[in-house]
Amino acid sequence: MKAINLIKIAWKALLRNKTRAFLTMLGIIIGVASVIAMLAIGEGSKSSIKTQISSMGSNMIFVQPGSDNRGGVRQDRSSSQTLTLEDLDILREKSTLLSDISPQVNGNGQAIYAANNWPTSIYGVSPEYLVIRKLEIADGVMFTEKDVQRAAKVAVIGQTIVENVFPDTDPIGKTIRLDKMPLRVVGVLEEKGENSFGQDQDDLILSPYTTVQKRILAITHLQSITASALSEEVSEDAVEEMTQILRDSHELSANEEDDFNVRSQQELLSTMSSTSDMLTVLLVAIASISLLVGGIGIMNIMYVSVTERTREIGLRMAVGGRGLDILVQFLIESILISFTGGVIGVALGLGSTFFVSDYMKWPTLVTPESIILSFAVCVVTGVFFGWYPARKAAKLDPIVALRFE
Amino acid sequence: MNYPIIKIQDLKREFRMGNETVRALKGISFEVQQGEFVTIMGTSGSGKSTLLNVLGCLDQPTDGTFEIDQVSVKERSKNDLAAIRNQKIGFIFQSYNLLPRTTALENVELPLMYNGEVSQKERRARAVKALEMVGLSDRLHHTPSQLSGGQQQRVAIARALVNEPVVILADEATGNLDTRTSYEVMSLFQDLNDQGKTIIFVTHEPDIAAFSKRTITLKDGHIVGDNPVPKIANARKMLAMLPVEAD
Numbered sequence: 207m208k209a210i211n212l213i214k215i216a217w218k219a220l221l222r223n224k225t226r227a228f229l230t231m232l233g234i235i236i237g238v239a240s241v242i243a244m245l246a247i248g249e250g251s252k253s254s255i256k257t258q259i260s261s262m263g264s265n266m267i268f269v270q271p272g273s274d275n276r277g278g279v280r281q282d283r284s285s286s287q288t289l290t291l292e293d294l295d296i297l298r299e300k301s302t303l304l305s306d307i308s309p310q311v312n313g314n315g316q317a318i319y320a321a322n323n324w325p326t327s328i329y330g331v332s333p334e335y336l337v338i339r340k341l342e343i344a345d346g347v348m349f350t351e352k353d354v355q356r357a358a359k360v361a362v363i364g365q366t367i368v369e370n371v372f373p374d375t376d377p378i379g380k381t382i383r384l385d386k387m388p389l390r391v392v393g394v395l396e397e398k399g400e401n402s403f404g405q406d407q408d409d410l411i412l413s414p415y416t417t418v419q420k421r422i423l424a425i426t427h428l429q430s431i432t433a434s435a436l437s438e439e440v441s442e443d444a445v446e447e448m449t450q451i452l453r454d455s456h457e458l459s460a461n462e463e464d465d466f467n468v469r470s471q472q473e474l475l476s477t478m479s480s481t482s483d484m485l486t487v488l489l490v491a492i493a494s495i496s497l498l499v500g501g502i503g504i505m506n507i508m509y510v511s512v513t514e515r516t517r518e519i520g521l522r523m524a525v526g527g528r529g530l531d532i533l534v535q536f537l538i539e540s541i542l543i544s545f546t547g548g549v550i551g552v553a554l555g556l557g558s559t560f561f562v563s564d565y566m567k568w569p570t571l572v573t574p575e576s577i578i579l580s581f582a583v584c585v586v587t588g589v590f591f592g593w594y595p596a597r598k599a600a601k602l603d604p605i606v607a608l609r610f611e
Numbered sequence: 612m613n614y615p616i617i618k619i620q621d622l623k624r625e626f627r628m629g630n631e632t633v634r635a636l637k638g639i640s641f642e643v644q645q646g647e648f649v650t651i652m653g654t655s656g657s658g659k660s661t662l663l664n665v666l667g668c669l670d671q672p673t674d675g676t677f678e679i680d681q682v683s684v685k686e687r688s689k690n691d692l693a694a695i696r697n698q699k700i701g702f703i704f705q706s707y708n709l710l711p712r713t714t715a716l717e718n719v720e721l722p723l724m725y726n727g728e729v730s731q732k733e734r735r736a737r738a739v740k741a742l743e744m745v746g747l748s749d750r751l752h753h754t755p756s757q758l759s760g761g762q763q764q765r766v767a768i769a770r771a772l773v774n775e776p777v778v779i780l781a782d783e784a785t786g787n788l789d790t791r792t793s794y795e796v797m798s799l800f801q802d803l804n805d806q807g808k809t810i811i812f813v814t815h816e817p818d819i820a821a822f823s824k825r826t827i828t829l830k831d832g833h834i835v836g837d838n839p840v841p842k843i844a845n846a847r848k849m850l851a852m853l854p855v856e857a858d
Contacts, residue, residue, distance in 0.1 A: 211724050211725075211727070214724070215724055218713065218717065222710070222711065222712040222713065517708060518708075518710060520708075521704075521708045521710075521721075522721070522725070523669075523693065523696075524667065524669065524696060524702050525696065525697060525702065525721055525722035525725060525770070525774075526693050526694065526696050526697020526698070526722055526725040526726065526774075527693060527725050528689070528690045528693040528694075528725075529689060529690070529693075530690070531693075531725060604669050605664050605669050605670060608669075608704065608708070
């Protein structure tokens, strides 16, 4: 018995019951399509989180003051003053894995120009901050190192400030007031939109950190340090290195805790990805259940089919079909159902993925693995659920089968 | 040279039903030569169905010998039996047993599908030839539901011929047909027999047995009669004598 004959026999048998074959397939089609679509949505949201986080800056590393311990009493983090300009200088000098580094001091206030005002935040930074945060100047210039040294009263403002405070005026060269502090606007930032936490990344004023420290907050310490590692690969090493440098600089003994926190963007990324990974697993689990239900559907129909076609099986045996031929025929029938269902399911899955990303604007990403996986699963389903009915058919006694009513 | 196509000696078939042993065939012997047209007669319970199953290699004897085309059928595996059925036997059933929604041609091709040595081209050619022999060359692509009972049975006969068997086994082949169509089918059997086909026909209708050349009568698992038919009826002439029905 040639394999090709068996496939032909099975295919013809399926074509005799087109509607039923299609309805049986439907379970598999829906299962495969939903596995593919769910994986695409899961992978898509993961990769969009990744893009968003990396758009926040290039291989960023954040240093924040940590628990300050004054005579055994732990202090609130915001009040701690463990990060200083000396730390910044030592990091600049000693670190080998950083490309850029900027201090940061933040303040809040009401931005006022003419009759308009807007509550916003002011970030006191160094000019490198632009590179670290991947910010672009849309108009004007960034303030310079010289401005930092002189604690110049200059500012670079985000688009939200432009919209709300300078609705009809070109802000460049104008003097904006933050509460009582007048600042000359030298540049306007390119729009950046919301970040993945829904925070408006354009609602900010950048000024030299010296200006914010001395003229607004009246402090000498730093609230945080933001840096860029040379590359994504070395970012974890850079965290280690910075921690060591800072520990040395703070003269902490081996059994003392860090009085600061160094975290990388990578860490943030993996935290966020693990959340979306879990979501993907959940979605796929649900989709897999529908694939399983589809498989049971195949088993059910194959069972009915074997009973209904008992005489046909008897006849096939009478004209020379061996038990194995019958087994293989029914097995091929169920594999053909699941295989064809798989093909249609992949097409439908890709189609619905396309629909979701195109009309609903959800981020999606179809990976070849997801297609191969769901396809393999559905063929295995065909064999698995087709086996028992096929064996039942093969074990029939032709004498009984031929007289079956 | 002539040799017996079927050679049966002291054949017994017993079934175990719980604690009881049912002896369906109690030791029968006969031979069928090539070119014979034999009818096996008997009432229900006479053992003729059991005998037919054994002759058709669907079942194996408990005791005794059975040779078909000089091949012994005893203690054979199921796969061996399937191969013997495929190559040496042509089955015809009372209820035709055609595959529904499948063309006459494909139905006839079926036995050859289980014979790996026959190519697709040869399979098609032999099926067409077999359908021509039964006079259905204009119905190749009709499905059973588009054919009359007589035509369906002729497709089944073509299916039994297509593997060029040494013997054709017919089980009440006219049981579902009206008189006129039975005569048509019987005349086809007589034609095939004239062409040298060996036919064994199982029936309980004496008037059908009259078309064969020899009648074996079974009763309670024994052969009670094995005689040549004294006056063989000619199915074609009988058909001509039937009153024409007004349709």
